[in-house]
Amino acid sequence: MSSDQDTNVQIETAREVLYIEGSALLQMSDYLDKSFSKAIQTILKCQGRTILTGMGKSGHIANKIASTLASTGTPAFFVHPAEAAHGDLGMIVAGDIVIALSNSGESDEILTLVPALKRKGVTIIAITGREQSTLAKISDIHIFARINQEACPLGLAPTTSTTVSLAIGDAIAVCLLKERHFTSNDFALSHPAGSLGKSLLIKAEDIMIKEDDTPVVSTNATLKDVIIVMTNKGLGLAIITDTEKHVLGIFTDGDLRRLFQNEQEIKNLVIKDIMTTLPKTISKDILASEALHLMQKHKIASLLVINNNNQLLGVLTMHQLLKAGIV
Template sequence: MTKTSSKNTLERARQVLEIEAQEILSLANRLDDHFVNAVQLILHCDGRVVVSGMGKSGHIGRKLASTFASTGTPSFFMHPAEASHGDLGMITSNDVVIFLSNSGKSDELLSILPVIKRIGAKIISITGNSDSELARESKIHLSAHVSQEACPLGLSPTASSTASLALGDALAICVLDQRAFTAEDFARSHPGGSLGKRQVVRVRDIMRDLDKVPSIKEDALLSDAVLEISLKGLGFTAIVNPHSEPIGIFTDGDLRRQLSKKIDYEKQSIREIMNKNPKTIFDDQIIIDAINLMDFNKINGILVVNRENKLVGAFNMHDLFKAKVI
């Protein structure tokens, strides 16, 4: 690829991103009470949120249904073509149906709209055409109109599908917010993923037990620290006072830095060269707290204490990988 073609590619990419970003910002500025009413309708829905759309709108709809379901709102996607062949039986009068169609003229949606209204389900439509039949026949219509597509031909849904996706995400997040949906709630619907594990796994669930944690007394020597680090293989050793409270930490990195110094390993006091006030975490905290603490302080291991500040365990990045929480 020549420099000229590479430059043109980057310019086109930036243009696409800028167009789509501008359309989303324009959409944000147009939000009104219709959006608030849509949030309230979903929030007070006694049934489920059923999302439907054809083509690219269908792909957006599947993602939206998944987002609602994972954030505390029972939801599923219904293909409009399959709906007229029996799947309408999945809809009840307690449900809210969200239709997505950029034109607002999708025949597949319009053909099932009267049946859904007879069932008694409430309809929210997200379209790019406020004058469309779908918009007029819905209980609540949300405009996802865009002034231009990112596609230079103006044919492929690009900015319009992005706008619908962003508007749908805004709906789901506002409903989540008003439900007071918590990280623990999220984890219950994501038990198999690292995101969920981070919210339910406690530090004590993955930490190494105290008998496997390198630990030396505060009056120990550097030679004792080297031996303890080597024996336990955690990459560091805790230094504790007579009450088993960690007052320092000495890592293999600290050891390497000491190699350039002329010191006597059998005489050098660990208290003089240890890192004082080591970072610790309580054993009953969730693991995401530990991950954030380690990321913020750029450390690879951490000491675990109980609520009496006594050393009870430790772990490093390898333990986090092994537990599949990162």
């Protein structure tokens, strides 16, 4: 068989797999019934945690669902059923909910846990592919993950069944998210290291250069003095304030270059005569992501951070935004 023929066969196989699994997902959306809604309401009323469990491939899917729930407002974690039977069951207490995944509904490791879970007063939600399975019958709520066939041509490897189970988990998480009125700010709180978390949590005051470390000069400073201060601080700017730290103006490297380009007599210049008045300023509580937007909008590389009295608190530069991962 030629290389092109191999490629065509592989693409056709892949399309068949995607078609089988995609069709199963669409069919599952039609199969959802009141048991799904009951599961959502039960989790919403739960005062404890939601614990996911499953063996083999179902365990991997359960682990991912637990992670999705935890990051979208539902306290959740995964417990391996075999480990639970050897002590980890102590992590589950009265008032918790266990969501157990098993395509066959006959996993010995999970069925072994059920009596102990019921004695603890734990609600059991089962997601299985067999409506009359043992787990389906003994659980408090059963969600039937119905499929017509696995995408595996041998009908052995969990493919369609795991895809449908994962999608049901996503559906549960999104329903709970909406019911809890979960926002992007809430999401950021559980993802502080991610780009979204940083953009929604980090404020100007968290990363700005504090006032004591900024290049501040008085209105009567000579250009020579200003250049020395700018060089020592290395921020490419000088901030002009009065004796009470009220911001009066700014002078940047760009301003200095323009002075030279105009070939003016600069030796005796005083900063109050050449500074830019009304510089761009922000409050300390503004989000760093909003500060970035302002810099981009006005094509500048720094913003002065002030209080309500127009007194200098610090400087936020593009470099700080880069270091913080905002850019």
